[in-house]
Amino acid sequence: MKLLMAVILILGLMVMVAGRLPKNEDRMCVYRKLSQRDALFCKGNLKVIYPEIGDVGCMYVPECNGFRQKIGSWGKPSIKYSQAHENKKYILMMVDPDAPSRNNPKNRYWRHWLIVNIGGDGLKTGNISGHELTGYQPPSPPPQTGFHRYQFILFEQPEKGKPITLSSEEKAKRGSWSISDFIKHFHLGSPVAANQFLTQNYHDF
Known part of the structure; x- marks a missing residue:
């Protein structure tokens, strides 16, 4: 029995490492990491957590389970930064540099969310609060x-300014x-x- 349980545990870990979780009996949900080029953007262990999927940082949103459709209707994600200082404030921006497309980004950057005066204590736990200059708009x-x-x-x-x-x-x-102007000005x-x-319209896969 102990040997059987060990085999089951190892197989389960192998599935998780491969980034695949079962949707149902006949289909697997593949969590694909970003290309090396796009992964260069990810730094500092900032976590972006949505319902059902979990941390979507540095990956493609899977097409299974309707995730690409759901992420467009879910509310704001939980943002967690474990290295935040409790006595400091932070600014978070969410943007789309590929509006309306990566090949023709004439509307970059599209501002999906901008929040200031975020307490470091909330960032450490993933329960951020602050002043929203731009309300959250889901990926679309x-x-x-x-x-x-x-x-x-x-x-x-x-702290000053x-x-x-x-x-x-x-x-x-x-x-x-x-x-760039916003960063420079402040x-x-x-x-x-x-x-x-990264994600795309759910009708396109």
Whole structure:
């Protein structure tokens, strides 16, 4: 009996390492990692956690279980950064650099979420709270536009300086947002962590 249990445990671990979880008796759900090029964006152990899937950082959203459709209707993910300092504040942005497509990103960066004054204690546990400058908008890649990158970028918020806000022009639209100008204007420096996942319209696979 002990030998049988050991074999079952080993087989289960092999399935998990391979990144495959069963959907039902006749189909497997494959969790595919990003290419080496896209994986370079991921740094700092920032976790982006959605229901059912779990941490989607540095991977393709699987097509099984309706995940590519569901992620477009789920609410905001849980964001966890275990290295956060409890006495510091942070800024999180979620953007799509591939709007409307990676081959023709004329509306980059599309701002899906922007939240400031995030407490470090919440980041450590994954229960963030702060002031939303742009409310969360789920991933919504248009049909026939291929895979889109959805990027999460975390900055340590400066303790001094001007209040961090969006201009009236920025508030008027989400697309064609200049991240570089925003970072430079508020002296944010380099991000402390970043992550991304890729997905496409659920009708396209």
